[in-house]
Amino acid sequence: MNEATSISTTDAPPPPRVEGTDALVRVRDLKMHFPVTEGAFVSRVVAHVKAVDGIDFDIRRGETLGLVGESGCGKTTTGRCILQLENATDGEIWFDGQDLNRLNKVEMRPLRQRIQVIFQDPYSSLNPRMKIGQIIAEPMMVHGIIDEADERDARVRELLDLCGLNPKFADRYPHEMSGGQRQRVGIARALAVNPEFIICDEAVSALDVSIQAQVINLLEDLRDEFDLTYLFISHDLSVVHHLCHRVAVMYLGHIVELAETEELFRNPLHPYTQALLEAVPIPDPTVEKARAHQIIKGEIPSPINPPPGCVFHPRCPMSVDGCSVNMPAFREATPGHWVACTEV
Amino acid sequence: MSDVTTEQLEEIRDRPGLLSQIATFARKQPLGTGGAVVVILYVLMAIFAPYLTAFDPTANSYDSQFVAPNAQFPMGTDEWGRDILTRVLYGSRTALFVGFTCAIVGSTVGLVLGVGSAYFGGIVDLIFQRIMDVFMAFPLIIMALAIVSITQSLQVSPESSVYFVIIAITLPLIPNCARVVRSSALAIREIPYVDAARANGFSDTRIILRHMVPNVMAPYLIMITAFVGQAILLEASLSFLGLGVQDPVPAWGLMLRNAQEFIRTEPWIAIWPGVAITLGVFGFNLFGDAVRDALDPKLRSQ
Numbered sequence: 001m002n003e004a005t006s007i008s009t010t011d012a013p014p015p016p017r018v019e020g021t022d023a024l025v026r027v028r029d030l031k032m033h034f035p036v037t038e039g040a041f042v043s044r045v046v047a048h049v050k051a052v053d054g055i056d057f058d059i060r061r062g063e064t065l066g067l068v069g070e071s072g073c074g075k076t077t078t079g080r081c082i083l084q085l086e087n088a089t090d091g092e093i094w095f096d097g098q099d100l101n102r103l104n105k106v107e108m109r110p111l112r113q114r115i116q117v118i119f120q121d122p123y124s125s126l127n128p129r130m131k132i133g134q135i136i137a138e139p140m141m142v143h144g145i146i147d148e149a150d151e152r153d154a155r156v157r158e159l160l161d162l163c164g165l166n167p168k169f170a171d172r173y174p175h176e177m178s179g180g181q182r183q184r185v186g187i188a189r190a191l192a193v194n195p196e197f198i199i200c201d202e203a204v205s206a207l208d209v210s211i212q213a214q215v216i217n218l219l220e221d222l223r224d225e226f227d228l229t230y231l232f233i234s235h236d237l238s239v240v241h242h243l244c245h246r247v248a249v250m251y252l253g254h255i256v257e258l259a260e261t262e263e264l265f266r267n268p269l270h271p272y273t274q275a276l277l278e279a280v281p282i283p284d285p286t287v288e289k290a291r292a293h294q295i296i297k298g299e300i301p302s303p304i305n306p307p308p309g310c311v312f313h314p315r316c317p318m319s320v321d322g323c324s325v326n327m328p329a330f331r332e333a334t335p336g337h338w339v340a341c342t343e344v
Numbered sequence: 345m346s347d348v349t350t351e352q353l354e355e356i357r358d359r360p361g362l363l364s365q366i367a368t369f370a371r372k373q374p375l376g377t378g379g380a381v382v383v384i385l386y387v388l389m390a391i392f393a394p395y396l397t398a399f400d401p402t403a404n405s406y407d408s409q410f411v412a413p414n415a416q417f418p419m420g421t422d423e424w425g426r427d428i429l430t431r432v433l434y435g436s437r438t439a440l441f442v443g444f445t446c447a448i449v450g451s452t453v454g455l456v457l458g459v460g461s462a463y464f465g466g467i468v469d470l471i472f473q474r475i476m477d478v479f480m481a482f483p484l485i486i487m488a489l490a491i492v493s494i495t496q497s498l499q500v501s502p503e504s505s506v507y508f509v510i511i512a513i514t515l516p517l518i519p520n521c522a523r524v525v526r527s528s529a530l531a532i533r534e535i536p537y538v539d540a541a542r543a544n545g546f547s548d549t550r551i552i553l554r555h556m557v558p559n560v561m562a563p564y565l566i567m568i569t570a571f572v573g574q575a576i577l578l579e580a581s582l583s584f585l586g587l588g589v590q591d592p593v594p595a596w597g598l599m600l601r602n603a604q605e606f607i608r609t610e611p612w613i614a615i616w617p618g619v620a621i622t623l624g625v626f627g628f629n630l631f632g633d634a635v636r637d638a639l640d641p642k643l644r645s646q
């Protein structure tokens with residue numbers, strides 16, 4: 001721990017590129033390239049899957065940042081890198097003054113208590129052989145938050161109640177509960193260690209719409225009650241619109257646009273964001289029919305061999321000659337509205 | 345939230361009791377139940393051997409050599425005048441002791457190696473698996489023979505010879521279990537609850553023992569039940585070849601070995617231990633197959 005602190009003091013964080021100084025999380029040029037190997041005995045790397053290829057963003061204390069994009073664009077990998085479940089290829093992840101990518105396992109442990117995660121699939125994120133009470137109590141025990149078993153049980157019941165579950169569920173097994181109830185258990189487990197920052201990795205995508213709304217409301221209530229900071233990874237734009245303060249749009253391992261939620265939904269600058277927002281249907285058949293859809297052509301390219309220049313140029317309706325040569329810089333088009341496109 | 349009522353939950357929790365589960369097993373697995381009955385009979389035989397016979401399994405008696413089965417000696421006597429029924433009964437102790445010890449120790453070591461190998465992955469996995477490959481390249485009996493030949497040169501007493509037999513049988517069983525468990529553990533390693541445990545900074549030991557091992561119990565139990573029969577047969581084979589348990593310890597394989605000379609004139613000396621081995625291994629294998637079918641739904645349709 002001492003060593004960890006000394007790292008943060010000797011290596012000053014880089015100058016903020018995206019946001020002010022009150023950032024809790026600061027991601028700089030994060031890259032996660034997974035090697036593709038060939039050969040049975042002597043394996044050699046033949047290519048890299050560039051799941052995340054140099055992204056920058058900040059999350060302010062108490063803020064909810066939405067991270068949206070289609071499947072395979074690197075949203076989840078970004079979350080896993082912050083959680084240190086993957087060893088990032090390059091880049092920096094500053095959390096409250098410490099670069100997580102430079103910490104070893106022991107130095108990371110106290111920080112793991114402050115960074116928690118809620119997974120997408122409520123069925124596979126709970127160990128089927130453990131009771132709900134044990135699942136929630138285990139992190140408290142390991143992190144030494146409550147050492148007394150009785151007090152821990154009381155706290156488990158309190159957390160269940162907080163998450164809208166019957167405290168009696170502590171004696172149940174996960175298979176005895178519904179998806180929504182399990183997701184609430186997942187939230188209770190994340191809260192058990194009093195975290196500051198929670199990564200919600202598609203936390204409501206696997207739930208029914210009615211249950212989704214309840215869980216979103218729960219997440220909002222908890223955010224207000226405990227001053228939580230969220231990274232909300234999702235592909236559901238309406239959920240992101242409702243819950244997030246700012247939104248980052250990812251495409252093929254890059255962040256193409258980042259802005260305040262209202263600004264982004266009202267005035268999308270990047271052609272990909274525009275296409276993404278236009279794909280959201282309007283719940284009125286006459287309006288929906290009359291709308292001029294700008295459908296982007298083709299398929300998302302493979303992250304193994306991403307297009308040169310701007311990764312979006314092969315599908316972009318606005319692309320010009322220069323797009324296939326230079327990667328556009330991530331620039332501040334209007335105050336607080338960042339975009340990676342030369343044509344806007 | 346559409347709250348599930350307490351009554352509904354009680355209903356969910358009201359799962360079938362042990363007795364009705366056994367009844368279901370018996371109905372779905374008639375052969376396996378037959379196997380289970382044999383297993384239970386053998387266990388009872390081993391436990392109550394001293395109460396089932398009046399004779400000493402190792403004491404020689406020169407006035408009752410080669411007696412054919414009669415009222416006093418239901419299975420006859422052997423060349424040293426020892427009651428064969430008594431030796432068959434006590435032989436079950438040797439067989440089950442070796443069978444269960446090898447199966448449990450072999451599977452458990454395999455479980456730890458398999459889960460550890462899958463969890464750590466990378467170079468650890470590679471090294472473990474290549475060592476396992478080397479072990480698996482030898483047929484079980486050849487491997488056991490090699491180990492016994494090494495340990496035999498140590499000149500041990502007949503009573504402790506059984507421990508070397510156990511080592512010789514356990515070692516080749518380990519890679520079989522490790523491999524099966526590893527494949528299950530590899531799948532489990534990718535499940536989000538293991539990620540959740542890692543994201544929480546739990547120690548490797550805790551993740552392996554609390555989160556992975558309990559979820560590979562099905563293949564582990566299947567391997568144990570399958571190994572018991574195998575181990576009993578291996579012990580009998582080694583003893584028959586003179587490399588296993590040493591005289592005068594009562595063991596079925598050893599009894600068969602000694603009966604070779606007399607098989608034409610006094611066949612009962614060979615028949616009864618042979619029946620004991622055949623029935624026992626058959627019973628354990630049937631039971632093992634039934635356990636596998638009950639625990640692993642994926643194999644059921646095949």
